[in-house]
Amino acid sequence: MPFKDRVSETFIRAHVERLPFQVVARYGIQTDLVDAEGRKIWWWGWWFREAARRLAPKMNSAGSAFFLAWHLKSIKADAVLAEYGTTGDWLASACVKAGVPLFVHFHGYDAWKTDLLEIHRTSYRRMFETAAGVVAVSEPMREQLLRLGAKPERLHLSLYGVDPECFDGALPGQQPPRFVAVGRFVEKKAPYLTLLAFSQVIPFVSDATLTMVGDGPLLGPCKRLAAALGLVQSVTFAGAQTSDEVGRLMRDARAFVQHSLKAEDGDCEGTPVGIIEAQMSGLPVVSTRHAGIPHVVVEGGTGFLVEEGDAQGMAAAMRRLAESPALAGTLGKAARDRALANFTLDRHLADLTRMIEAELPISVVHPSVGV
DSSP states (O other), X not given: OOOSSOTTOHHHHHHHHHSSSEEEOEEOSSSOOEETTSOBOGGGSHHHHHHHHXXXXXXXXXXXXXXXXXXXXXXTOSEEEEESHHHHHHHHHHHHHHTOOEEEEOOSHHHHOHHHHHHXXXXXXXXXXXXXXXXXXXXXXXXXXXXXXXXXXXXXXXOOOBOTTTSOOOOGGGSOSEEEEESOSSGGGOHHHHHHHHHTTTTTOTTOEEEEEOOSTTHHHHHHHHHHTTOTTTEEEEESOOHHHHHHHHHTOSEEEOOOOOOTTSOOOSSOHHHHHHHHHTOXXXXXXXXXXXXXXXXXXXXXXXOTTOHHHHHHHHHHHHHOHHHHHHHHHHHHHHHHHHOBHHHHHHHHHHHHHTTSOTTOSSOEEEO
């Protein structure tokens, strides 16, 4: 996987910690390759990258594949689960050389971002030819991967899941009109539109508040926007927080809000984990008809959905919940029930386990899976 200890990627941490295999975690692609303890893999250091840079591109790729294949054999990997399509692309040749089945888990930008697809379009097709399994986290993503060349018989749809014991206990009908948003401050999550929507709620519900959790390139602009809209006393920017703290904030909230949309560079969500966490907690959700969100949030049943870019419609939905704690309580209970039935972490991990085990020889009793 490309990153280690990224706070927002709780789904990847769950794969490492809770898949029922002996998991050997490796992090990094262009940077130093490290193990789960952060120790550098000796042969993937600066000297290797500098030597590879001086070689022709084909020799560079062949050298990387050779060393990666050797590494997979040295750790006795029975399968590889690549987090993100770009990681799978990087590992595909090595897995073929090592004779190890490759499973590629797409998550969002790796299936949609325009410039990235221009770079990887051809190599993605080669990867799809050899991958034993490919995972999409929403129906729109599944359709996109088919367009990019994924094989239907090897393409699996599995929305994320969360732990019901970590996210529970919200009683939105008993809370003040306190909204919470959780996600990186990036264009596809449009935090500025959430702020614009909230600014239209305040004139009618003066004691409403909004807590925004996360960091990213749009955090500074959003702070300035909040000040310009006169929201300094009503909006809290909490920065990046742990899962435990996110769970606490959700338990203290009336509703969860997120205005996801397709970014100008083509980037889209997969299925936002924060929305699943909110519904599992027992919160109604106000969000957009984007990516996998409509599969999680039932319009009028567990929350409200508006079109991408419709800040006014989002404001109207937020106002309804701010003014009616009883409605928030009813939708929140339905959200928890739906999440328990469809979006548990155990269900998601079982999907991945079945996919991987189906491609392993019967002789492999305790498989070692590189992630």
